Amino acid sequence: MPVLVSDFDYLLPPELIAQHPLADRSATRMMHVRRYGGPEIDNLQFRSFPDLLSPDDLVVFNNTRVLPARLFGRRSGSRAQTLSPQNPASREFLTGRVEVLLTRQIQADPPVWQALVRPGRKLGVGEKIFFGEDAEHPELTAEILERGEFGERTLRFTGDFWGTVNRIGHIPLPPYIDRPDTAEDREQYQTIFARELGSVAAPTAGLHFTREILDRIAARGIETAELTLHVGLGTFQPLRHENVEENHLHLERYSISADAAEKLNRARREGRRIVAVGTTIVRTLEFAAQQSKEFGEQSGDANIFIYPGYEFRVVGGMLTNFHLPKSSLLMLVSAFAGTSRALRAYNHAVAERYRFFSYGDCMFIE
Incomplete structure (x- = not known):
């Protein structure tokens, strides 16, 4: 059986x-x-x-x-499909908020990680995700190297990886804990x-x-x-x-x-x-x-x-x-x-x- x-x-x-x-x-x-x-x-x-x-x-x-493995960034829109200019949400969608959950380090220098990315369906290989408060000068950038199943992506980071992650990262509480993480x-x-x-x-x-x-x-x-x-x-x-x-x-x-x-x-x-x-x-x-x-x-x-x-x-x-x-x-x-x-x-x-x-x-x- x-x-x-x-x-x-x-x-x-x-x-x-x-x-x-x-x-x-x-x-x-x-x-x-x-x-x-x-x-x-x-x-x-x-x-x-x-x-x-x-x-x-x-x-x-x-x-x-x-590690504070949950990061919130914004997509660059560089590899996104063009949306209709008549759609007022186009610009926000192309550079919208992205959640990244680091799951496994593959390489230390430069940092390469496997991660879950949401929303991930339209984030293709070559797309970049920016992290940090300054929209013009991001502290950390992730480039998508590979796509996997169910929102999994392989990301290569440039910038101050550990410094930025420790400062802006969130503790990845499991989804059944129905509240935001706290200090x-x-x-x-x-x-x-x-x-x-x-x-x-x-x-x-x-x-x-x-x-x-x-x-x-x-x-x-x-x-x-x-x-x-x-x-x-x-x-x-x-x-x-x-x-x-x-x-x-x-x-x-x-x-x-x-x-x-x-x-x-x-x-x-x-x-x-x-x-x-x-x-x-x-x-x-x-x-x-x-x-x-x-x-x-x-x-x-x-x-x-x-x-x-x-x-x-x-x-x-x-x-x-x-x-x-x-x-x-x-x-x-x-x-x-x-x-x-x-x-x-x-x-x-x-x-x-x-x-x-x-x-x-x-x-x-x-």
């Missing part, structure tokens, strides 16, 4: 979608889901997370940092261990951690490690084919340091549990384990698609937020917990009024 996208659906009242984070990150609720033995589901607070760990666990975090989101939508700039979305399971929680983990002698996966379209892209096996995910850049690789290899040799903080860590570890029997210092592009039937090679425990219906992330959770158990947990979360998605509550599956 094929695995169908529609098998991973659930009803979510819109009011359960968290629009803002809690003032205290660690005050979120946490569902404890057991795959083996004991009660299947417990309702806890995230502050209980360190107590659920074993002293010999290795807990792995994603240290990626979200506070620049820090609230980052984990406390965020260092490596490059994500277009936060690894949201890490948002619950505070210094006090990390100190409690350290006080128990529990080992931790960090690696990097820059979250891109692979996390959020819709699955366009009903048969799950026909879908493919975008590439996401990852790196594993020599120190992290040594910790991972030692934990595996000693038969210790590896706990992934977030689906980004699950994808990185499982992708890297497919490439070789042991971890090494490495970097590359991961596009692993994990759905029920997948055999996990590395991860023995997972902390994760609640994910959208019919999404690749819900399929990953279902692959780890079992589809029926995962959907029971999600329906329980709805009944118990958990807060969903990026700024919402979490679940620990072991």
Whole structure:
């Protein structure tokens, strides 16, 4: 029997979608889901997370940092089709507002990025997009090099790229957060261990951690490690084919340091549990384990698609937020917990009024 996208659906009242984070990150609720033995589901607070760990666990975090990846510019109109001069909206259309969401860096110098561009249908190869307040002297210019599907474009930038992006860019809050981003989101939508700039979305399971929680983990002698996966379209892209096996995910850049690789290899040799903080860590570890029997210092592009039937090679425990219906992330959770158990947990979360998605509550599956 094929695995169908529609098998991973659930009803979510819109009011359960968290629009803002809690003032205290660690005050979120946490569902404890057991795959083996004991009660299947417990309702806890995230502050209980360190107590659920074993002293010999290795807990792995994603240290990626979200960049202000949403830019608003204006099109040059240089490659646009000519509109009727009788149309008073012609000039505004040809040089109208353009929204660019940077999704993946391809080249550093000059900066070349993959991006989603809206409205993109009439923006062809060679068209330029200008950014900055001065219409005559833009601070940053993007030229479209290639067109892709569903509004994707490859852009080459000239000008002060990082300076302009950091100054005028917006934090790319997911579309289910129905409000404009604020100055506070620049820090609230980052984990406390965020260092490596490059994500277009936060690894949201890490948002619950505070210094006090990390100190409690350290006080128990529990080992931790960090690696990097820059979250891109692979996390959020819709699955366009009903048969799950026909879908493919975008590439996401990852790196594993020599120190992290040594910790991972030692934990595996000693038969210790590896706990992934977030689906980004699950994808990185499982992708890297497919490439070789042991971890090494490495970097590359991961596009692993994990759905029920997948055999996990590395991860023995997972902390994760609640994910959208019919999404690749819900399929990953279902692959780890079992589809029926995962959907029971999600329906329980709805009944118990958990807060969903990026700024919402979490679940620990072991």
